[in-house]
Amino acid sequence: MKALYQSGNPEQWTGRVDGTESGLRRWHQEVHCVNLDEKQDLKNAVVLLGFCCDEGVRRNQGRVGAKDGPAQFRKVLAGLPVHFSEQIRLLDGGDVYCYGTELEAAQQRLAELVSTIRLQGGFPLLLGGGHEITYAHFKGLHMNSDSIGIINIDAHLDIRPLKDGVGNSGTGFYQIADDLSRIDKPLHYLALGIQDISNTQSLLAYAEGKGTKIIKAEDVQADNVQEIIAAVQKFATQVDQVYLTIDLDAFAAPYAPGVSALAFNGIIPDITFQRIFQAIIKLPNLASMDIAELNPVYDIDQRTTKLGSDLIFKFLQKF
Numbered sequence: 001m002k003a004l005y006q007s008g009n010p011e012q013w014t015g016r017v018d019g020t021e022s023g024l025r026r027w028h029q030e031v032h033c034v035n036l037d038e039k040q041d042l043k044n045a046v047v048l049l050g051f052c053c054d055e056g057v058r059r060n061q062g063r064v065g066a067k068d069g070p071a072q073f074r075k076v077l078a079g080l081p082v083h084f085s086e087q088i089r090l091l092d093g094g095d096v097y098c099y100g101t102e103l104e105a106a107q108q109r110l111a112e113l114v115s116t117i118r119l120q121g122g123f124p125l126l127l128g129g130g131h132e133i134t135y136a137h138f139k140g141l142h143m144n145s146d147s148i149g150i151i152n153i154d155a156h157l158d159i160r161p162l163k164d165g166v167g168n169s170g171t172g173f174y175q176i177a178d179d180l181s182r183i184d185k186p187l188h189y190l191a192l193g194i195q196d197i198s199n200t201q202s203l204l205a206y207a208e209g210k211g212t213k214i215i216k217a218e219d220v221q222a223d224n225v226q227e228i229i230a231a232v233q234k235f236a237t238q239v240d241q242v243y244l245t246i247d248l249d250a251f252a253a254p255y256a257p258g259v260s261a262l263a264f265n266g267i268i269p270d271i272t273f274q275r276i277f278q279a280i281i282k283l284p285n286l287a288s289m290d291i292a293e294l295n296p297v298y299d300i301d302q303r304t305t306k307l308g309s310d311l312i313f314k315f316l317q318k319f
Helices: 055-059 066-078 103-119 133-142 172-182 201-209 222-237 271-281 303-318
Strands: 045-052 089-097 123-128 148-153 188-194 213-216 241-247 286-292
Touching: 045 066, 045 103, 055 103, 066 123, 066 286, 066 303, 089 103, 103 123, 103 133, 103 286, 123 133, 133 148, 133 172, 133 241, 133 286, 148 172, 148 222, 172 188, 188 201, 188 222, 201 213, 213 222, 222 271, 241 271, 271 303, 286 303
Parallel strands: 045 089, 045 123, 123 286, 148 188, 148 241, 188 213, 241 286
Antiparallel strands: none
């Protein structure tokens, strides 16, 4: 039986060398690969963990290929210049794999490793993979915290009911809400970048009925920045921890062509969006993050990969 988890591989971290002294180093010279099944101190560590899976996308009738997202991210991240603090340890915890249709087994393994990272003091930064990563990521966080607020940058609410009794890339928030309702706890969910064209009226109504704060893509405008930032900050004060999940299909197609479900007229990652993103990553209780739905098969000039990598790069500067 193939192992669902494989530890970090140094061979994935290669690239240009401008020098070895501080100021010349790149990420591939800083990252250290670890085995998350081994007990260790992860204090001050950002731990990359891949989710090589797009079974949820396949079940959701999307474009498969996101399982190769983590490897593609590492290729771009490896060459980035180091701008983050010397006090930060950048670790690669490896990948969780989904074999065949065994999505639920992969999700459970991912949840266990997320829990491990948090228990050992690290910050999980997950690389997808399809947006079925969300349900697993949340489960792992919920093992160690009762109050988690999720900020989802996405064109879709991903709150659809299960189909044929199983989850997919569009059911994560429904599954989370259902799990929480069974223990009489509310869903804390802020969705940013939602588009009417990508969600039925029923889904919008269901999400609002669950108390979801919805900020639509059309409202991400310069005139609304302060209002949106205030809403994000207020949301964060209502929970112990904030988990940020970014579905790259939230962005307009020219900037993110390589995704599972293209949004031709989504968010433009300009200064307006960047101000909102900076406010999110500066939240004092931000505890975890992932980037989902990178599909290298459809990427053009690595635009989508570079967009996601830029967001990771900016996060590391503020960590």
